[in-house]
Amino acid sequence: xxxxxxxTAAGAATLPATTPQPPPRAxxxxxxxTPWLFLIAPLALxxxxxxxxxxxxxxxxxxxxxxVSPELHYTGVGNYTEIFTREDLFQVFFVSGYYLAASVVQIxxxxxxxxxxxxxxxxxNFFKGVLFFPxxxxxxxxxxxxxxxxxxxxxxDSVLALFGYHTDHAWLxxxxxxxxxxxxxxxWRYLGLNFVLFLGAIQSxxxxxxxxxxxxGANRWHQFRHIxxxxxxxxxxxxxxxxxxxxxxxxxxxxxxxxGATGTETFVIQTVKLAxxxxxxxxxxxxxxxxxxxxxxxxxxxxxxxxDDRVDLV
Numbered sequence: 001x002x003x004x005x006x007x008t009a010a011g012a013a014t015l016p017a018t019t020p021q022p023p024p025r026a027x028x029x030x031x032x033x034t035p036w037l038f039l040i041a042p043l044a045l046x047x048x049x050x051x052x053x054x055x056x057x058x059x060x061x062x063x064x065x066x067x068v069s070p071e072l073h074y075t076g077v078g079n080y081t082e083i084f085t086r087e088d089l090f091q092v093f094f095v096s097g098y099y100l101a102a103s104v105v106q107i108x109x110x111x112x113x114x115x116x117x118x119x120x121x122x123x124x125n126f127f128k129g130v131l132f133f134p135x136x137x138x139x140x141x142x143x144x145x146x147x148x149x150x151x152x153x154x155x156x157d158s159v160l161a162l163f164g165y166h167t168d169h170a171w172l173x174x175x176x177x178x179x180x181x182x183x184x185x186x187x188w189r190y191l192g193l194n195f196v197l198f199l200g201a202i203q204s205x206x207x208x209x210x211x212x213x214x215x216x217g218a219n220r221w222h223q224f225r226h227i228x229x230x231x232x233x234x235x236x237x238x239x240x241x242x243x244x245x246x247x248x249x250x251x252x253x254x255x256x257x258x259x260g261a262t263g264t265e266t267f268v269i270q271t272v273k274l275a276x277x278x279x280x281x282x283x284x285x286x287x288x289x290x291x292x293x294x295x296x297x298x299x300x301x302x303x304x305x306x307x308d309d310r311v312d313l314v
Contacts, residue, residue, distance in 0.1 A: 054292075060285040067281035079286035089287070092267050095179060099250045099266075102183035103243035110191050111236075114198035115224055128199070135192035143256025146185045150257075175263030182254050182264060189253070190246070194239050201232035241302055245295045267291055 061079055065072035083089050113131055117124045134142070149155045150171040160167060172178045209227050218226070229236075251268040254260065260269040267287065275284035 057285045057288055060282050061289050062286075063282045065282045066279040067275060068279065072282070075282065079283045080290070082283065083287055083290055089270065092265050092270050093248075095264060095266050096247050096250065098179040098183040099186055099247035100244065102187045103247050106187045106191050107194055107236075107239055107243060109187070110194035110239075111198050113191075114195050114202055115228060118199060118202040118228075119220075128195075131195045132192035134189050135196075137189070139189070139252035140256055142185065142189055143253050146181075146253075147257045150181050172258055172262060172264075178258060178262045178264050182250075182257060185253050185257075186246075186250065194243075197235050197239060198232060201235040202228055205231040237302070241299050244298050244302070248291060248295055248298075 060072070062074060062076060063072040064075050064078075113127070117127055121127075152168070152170060156171065157167065169177070171181050205227060210223060213223050213227060249268050250266045251272075254264045254266055255269050255272075258264045260266070260273070265273075268291070271284045271287045271291070274280045274287065
């Protein structure tokens with residue numbers, strides 16, 4: 001070793017070890033406060049237009065407020081007792097059964113189309129647009145379109161007449177046919193949303209898995225059962241939760257097409273009528289709280305029965 005190298009090594013050995021200095025207090029506070037500065041506006045909007053109204057709704061549910069008078073009286077759990085003891089108030093939940101059954105058809109159809117169109121199929125981009133297009137249409141417009149579709153002598157009767165089937169049946173005239181018709185419209189409208197969710201989940205699965213399965217002799221059914229179904233489990237769970245909550249809170253289509261008549265009144269339509277037609281805002285608030293609790297309970301039970309486990313196909 002040369003003399004220069006020895007002196008350099010000796011000098012380096014005698015230098016004191018430097019320790020990193022902590023940032024100043026002001027810098028640390030700025031780092032902590034900066035994210036909250038960006039969150040002030042969205043948090044203020046969220047609290048003002050979401051959580052504050054929920055708190056007010058819960059408070060009103062224990063009163064007899066009519067929505068107009070400045071005076072309101074505390075009634076305790078009287079509104080909740082009335083909801084669960086009056087048959088005409090609680091039986092509207094049975095109407096949700098039609099929409100719940102329709103959501104099953106909707107999920108199965110959306111999963112089928114998403115699976116088929118995820119592979120190489122002719123005109124698949126065209127069919128993707130056709131399936132998703134109804135979801136882009138305003139719900140009020142859909143209600144008016146199908147109101148003329150199901151009316152006597154309307155589009156449906158005209159199409160059936162082309163095939164030699166003439167009927168004088170009022171599609172929206174009886175509770176069963178009206179609810180089936182409205183549930184069918186809901187399937188047509190929301191099929192595209194579930195289709196896009198499923199399609200995105202399927203396309204996120206690595207293509208190497210399909211290639212390996214084909215080398216092992218797997219057909220499309222085997223690929224769906226062992227690759228696609230486990231791979232889209234989180235999205236399927238989300239879709240089920242959305243379908244159940246949507247079935248319980250159906251409003252737009254039945255309100256536009258029938259206004260709740262002919263046994264088609266849903267829980268949300270009834271709540272709106274209680275608040276704005278009969279001026280029973282306290283009772284309507286209690287009904288809204290009951291609906292919220294039911295949706296949360298169903299979601300919790302579903303999450304407990306089908307836990308959202310991490311999916312690892314690779």
